[in-house]
Amino acid sequence: MNLNFETIFAVGGLLNATFGNATELIISIYALRTGRIRVVQLSLLGSLLSNLLFVLGIAFFSGGIVRKEQVFNKATAVVDSGLLLMAVMGLLFPASLHSTGTEVHLGVSELALSRVSSCVLLLAYVASIIFQLKNIKHLEGNQHGEILYSGDQDQDQDQDEEGEAPPEISKWESVIWLGITAAAISILSEYLVDAIEGTSLAWGVPVAFISVILLPIGGNTAAVTTSVMFAMKDKLDVSLGVAIGSSTQISMFIIPFCVVVGWIFGRPVDLNFQLFETATLFMTVLFVAFMMQEGTSNYFKGLMLLFCYVLVAASYFVHEDPSS
Numbered sequence: 001m002n003l004n005f006e007t008i009f010a011v012g013g014l015l016n017a018t019f020g021n022a023t024e025l026i027i028s029i030y031a032l033r034t035g036r037i038r039v040v041q042l043s044l045l046g047s048l049l050s051n052l053l054f055v056l057g058i059a060f061f062s063g064g065i066v067r068k069e070q071v072f073n074k075a076t077a078v079v080d081s082g083l084l085l086m087a088v089m090g091l092l093f094p095a096s097l098h099s100t101g102t103e104v105h106l107g108v109s110e111l112a113l114s115r116v117s118s119c120v121l122l123l124a125y126v127a128s129i130i131f132q133l134k135n136i137k138h139l140e141g142n143q144h145g146e147i148l149y150s151g152d153q154d155q156d157q158d159q160d161e162e163g164e165a166p167p168e169i170s171k172w173e174s175v176i177w178l179g180i181t182a183a184a185i186s187i188l189s190e191y192l193v194d195a196i197e198g199t200s201l202a203w204g205v206p207v208a209f210i211s212v213i214l215l216p217i218g219g220n221t222a223a224v225t226t227s228v229m230f231a232m233k234d235k236l237d238v239s240l241g242v243a244i245g246s247s248t249q250i251s252m253f254i255i256p257f258c259v260v261v262g263w264i265f266g267r268p269v270d271l272n273f274q275l276f277e278t279a280t281l282f283m284t285v286l287f288v289a290f291m292m293q294e295g296t297s298n299y300f301k302g303l304m305l306l307f308c309y310v311l312v313a314a315s316y317f318v319h320e321d322p323s324s
Contacts, residue, residue, distance in 0.1 A: 021047075021246055021249055021250060021254060023219065024043065024044060024047055024219075024250065024254060025254050025257070027043065028040045028043065028044065028254065028258050028261075029258075029261060031043075032258060032261055032262050032265060032267055032269065033265060035267065037262070037267060037268070037269050038321070039196060039211065040258055040269070041273050041277070042207070042208055042211035042212050042277075042321070043211050043212075043215060043216075044250055044254060044255055044258070045212055045273060045277055045280075045281060046211055046212035046213060046215060046216040047216050047219070047220070047246075047247075047250055048247050048250055048251060048281060048284075049212065049213075049216070049280070049281065049284055049309070049312055050213075050216035050217060050219075050220050050309075051216075051220065051223065051243045051244070051246045051247040051250075052084075052243065052244070052247050052284050052285065052288045052305075053284060053288070053305050053306070053308050053309035053312065054216075054217065054220065054224070054305075054306070054309045055220055055223050055224055055227050055242065055243040055246075056227070056239075056240070056243040056244065056288065056302075056305055057302045057303070057304075057305030057306040057308075057309060058224055058227065058228055058302065058306070059227035059228060059230075059231040059236070059239040059240075059242075059243060059297075059302070060231070060291075060297040060298070060299065060301045060302030060305060061299050061302025061303060061305075061306065062228045062231050062232055062302070063231030063232060063234070063236055063239070063297060063299075063302075064297065064298040064299025064300070064301070064302055065232075065299055066231075066232045066234070067234060068298065069296055069297070069298050070231070070234060070236045070296065070297045070298070071236070071295060071296055072236040072237050072240055072292075072295060072296075072297065073237050073240075073295070074292075074293075074294070074295030076237070076240070077240065077244070077292040077293075077295065078292075078293070079128070080240075080244045080245070080248050081285075081288070081289040081292060081293075083124070083125070083128060083248050083251075083252055084244075084247060084248060084251060084285045084288075084289070085285060085286075085289065086121070086124060086252070087121060087248075087251030087252050087255070088251075088278075088281060088282050088285050090117040090118070090120070090121050090256070090271055091255075091271050091272075091273055091278050091281065092278055092282060093113060093117065093271075094110050094113055094114050094117070094270055094271045094272040095271075095272045095273060095274060095275050095278040096275075097109065097110050097113065097272075098110050098272045099275045110270055110272055111268055111270050113270075113271075114259055114269075114270035114271040114272065115259060115260070115263060115270075117256070117271055118255075118256035118257075118259040118260055118271065119256070119260070121251075121252050121253075121255075121256040122252075122253065122256045122257065122260070124252060125248075125249070125252035125253045125256075128248075128252070196210055196211060196215075205317065206316065206317070206319060206320055206321060207321060208316050208319055208320075208321040209313075209316045209317050209319070212277075212316050213312075213313045213316055213317075223242050223243065223246065226238075226239075226242050227239040227242050227243055230242075236297060240292075244288075244292075255271070256271075259271060274321075274322065276319060280312060280315070284308070284312070287305075287308060288305070291304070291305065
């Protein structure tokens with residue numbers, strides 16, 4: 001998106017993630033209103049797995065083809081990894097409580113824990129946004145700052161020497177077009193949700209495979225294009241902002257927000273994504289955190305992420321959702 005050329009990378013990545021996740025949020029709210037809680041859980045889980053493994057993997061791989069090794073902001077990556085692990089904790093505890101049958105009040109304790117955890121995750125996400133924005137304002141006044149700055153000064157000087165093409169449209173035009181696109185896609189949410197079960201029966205594949213694997217691949221086409229474009233331009237921080245930033249927003253904001261919305265609608269929406277799904281997400285977040293701890297990327301890391309996504313896809317192809 002040209003919006004990234006006129007804003008600091010962290011803000012550009014945040015806006016890309018926000019508009020990119022608007023569709024998931026609208027679809028989730030519609031599905032909640034119709035009582036399709038499991039559809040919400042599987043679709044959001046699929047978006048997380050797709051962003052963390054598929055989108056990030058393609059970005060690492062494409063950037064590694066152009067350059068032997070790329071460097072990104074390690075401090076920001078560590079913070080995002082911490083937020084993702086915190087979100088996984090919020091999902092793991094209700095799932096474990098349900099699986100072990102150790103609830104104090106059967107069916108009530110799990111829901112209460114999910115609602116409390118959702119409020120905590122929402123507060124933590126808001127605090128992280130405030131923290132980032134305050135540090136960005138500090139960096140605007142201090143060109144030598146190092147906290148949360150997505151590209152160091154030497155890289156910026158090299159890019160200026162190469163001559164960056166001016167943006168084709170202005171910042172606000174980019175915002176307007178992003179909003180129009182998100183609104184147009186969200187109009188189709190009713191048809192999309194209604195077609196999942198029918199497609200599963202017609203194709204003879206599990207609903208979980210369609211919701212977790214197939215739909216996110218199609219829905220993340222724009223994110224893949226953006227991530228690859230900036231990775232090949234050696235602006236990997238923007239690619240991370242799209243992939244990791246989007247995942248952080250889904251796990252720390254959209255999923256807890258859906259629990260709160262379900263609370264308002266009188267729907268028993270909780271953070272119990274079932275044991276298999278939670279274990280898949282936990283291993284994914286852990287693997288991605290290890291991949292980013294050095295602050296560097298190459299094509300082999302991208303391949304490993306993509307291979308892991310294939311493993312996840314294969315597991316969901318043979319997995320029958322107990323809730324279906």
